[in-house]
Amino acid sequence: MLKAAIMGFGTVGSGVYEILEKNADVVSNNARQPIEVKYILDLRDFPQYPFQEKFVKDFSVIENDPEVAIVAETMGGKGAAYEFTKRCLLAGKHVVTSNKELVATHGAELLKIAKEHNVNYLFEASVGGGIPIIRPMFQCLTANHMTQIAGILNGTTNYILTRMIRAGLPFADALCEAQAKGYAEANPSADIDGLDACRKVCILSSIAYGDHVYPEYVETEGISKITLNDVAYADKADCVVKLLGRTVLNDDGSIYAFVAPHFVSKSSPLASVEDVFNAIMITGDMLGDAMFYGQGAGKLATASAVVADMIDCARHNEKRRNIGWGDGSKKLVRPLDTFESGWYVRLKGKDAAEKLKAAFPDCTLLPSEIGEVACLTGKVSTKDMRAACEQLKNVAGCMRVL
Ligand code: HSE
Numbered sequence: 263m264l265k266a267a268i269m270g271f272g273t274v275g276s277g278v279y280e281i282l283e284k285n286a287d288v289v290s291n292n293a294r295q296p297i298e299v300k301y302i303l304d305l306r307d308f309p310q311y312p313f314q315e316k317f318v319k320d321f322s323v324i325e326n327d328p329e330v331a332i333v334a335e336t337m338g339g340k341g342a343a344y345e346f347t348k349r350c351l352l353a354g355k356h357v358v359t360s361n362k363e364l365v366a367t368h369g370a371e372l373l374k375i376a377k378e379h380n381v382n383y384l385f386e387a388s389v390g391g392g393i394p395i396i397r398p399m400f401q402c403l404t405a406n407h408m409t410q411i412a413g414i415l416n417g418t419t420n421y422i423l424t425r426m427i428r429a430g431l432p433f434a435d436a437l438c439e440a441q442a443k444g445y446a447e448a449n450p451s452a453d454i455d456g457l458d459a460c461r462k463v464c465i466l467s468s469i470a471y472g473d474h475v476y477p478e479y480v481e482t483e484g485i486s487k488i489t490l491n492d493v494a495y496a497d498k499a500d501c502v503v504k505l506l507g508r509t510v511l512n513d514d515g516s517i518y519a520f521v522a523p524h525f526v527s528k529s530s531p532l533a534s535v536e537d538v539f540n541a542i543m544i545t546g547d548m549l550g551d552a553m554f555y556g557q558g559a560g561k562l563a564t565a566s567a568v569v570a571d572m573i574d575c576a577r578h579n580e581k582r583r584n585i586g587w588g589d590g591s592k593k594l595v596r597p598l599d600t601f602e603s604g605w606y607v608r609l610k611g612k613d614a615a616e617k618l619k620a621a622f623p624d625c626t627l628l629p630s631e632i633g634e635v636a637c638l639t640g641k642v643s644t645k646d647m648r649a650a651c652e653q654l655k656n657v658a659g660c661m662r663v664l
Pocket residue numbers: 391415416417418419445453458558559560
């Protein structure tokens with residue numbers, strides 16, 4: 263019997279407990295022994311649950327109990343979660359987590375501590391919720407150079423965009439609906455401003471290229487400026503608007519890494535990923551494209567990945583899984599200036615069509631609305647596109663095309 267602790271009894275943490283109870287048979291079979299939750303750390307009270315004896319408010323109870331071998335950190339954030347995770351690893355306990363902010367910010371350091379103390383720090387649930395993606399990247403795809411990663415990494419924004427596309431709701435109304443359904447937080451910034459997707463890009467890039475990619479190097483744009491006009495032009499271009507996290511490998515080993523809304527061609531499998539679903543498309547130089555699709559958020563889906571990590575820790579209780587990456591000193595991320603792409607540009611005002619044609623001679627004009635014109639360009643670097651937008655002045659929408 264292995265003893266475990268859960269730190270943070272919110273949506274995911276309570277899901278972890280529920281799965282360990284409900285699926286105790288399959289957990290025990292796969293872990294080769296039962297896993298029992300000895301402590302649940304949370305500052306809040308939960309009088310509705312019968313297992314009151316498990317709740318603790320003092321972290322040191324977990325830290326100082328040598329019987330606790332595995333800790334599930336489902337607190338979120340990088341404050342107390344960072345300190346407690348470090349202290350658990352230093353105390354020789356395996357830690358598993360769904361906390362993408364912590365892995366994206368301190369992953370290299372925490373993995374190093376885990377290695378030094380011969381324990382695991384696992385984070386399958388940190389990207390794509392319940393979708394298997396971290397292990398495939400660490401194991402199944404390792405014979406490839408990963409030339410490109412493109413993912414719909416945030417369920418809330420994908421829900422909002424889906425409602426804009428399918429129901430014609432303006433952004434603000436679609437956001438309200440997402441909040442009413444419990445997808446978006448009361449303060450939705452981490453989702454709609456792309457920060458959550460940025461953290462996930464950091465984690466995927468760090469695994470793919472072996473050196474920590476920190477959030478401050480990943481240019482990030484959210485979806486709050488997208489209008490129904492953009493959605494309508496996308497349809498005319500046989501595309502849909504999606505928020506993508508992307509990493510592109512250059513010949514010299516550097517990468518472009520960024521989060522931004524895109525026009526995604528309807529012929530791409532990413533275009534049909536709707537509602538709160540996530541998908542990650544990875545291109546390997548030997549494999550070609552592989553897409554990982556499923557529930558990117560949600561209590562039991564995410565918790566199932568956390569519990570799978572707990573099971574993996576039980577199986578590797580004596581011999582840790584050798585995973586990790588460098589400390590970020592390689593500075594892999596190249597500024598986006600030189601990154602070339604096709605673009606969608608929407609321009610308002612007088613003589614808009616002529617102005618677009620002058621700025622992008624090879625562009626294709628899209629059937630337009632009154633008072634504005636939109637086009638698709640050929641390949642233009644980010645730097646040149648920014649300069650063109652500044653010169654054109656009345657640009658109302660501008661996105662890369664995938
Ligand atoms: N807020 C996140 C999302 C939760 O909407 O995808 C999962 O990371």
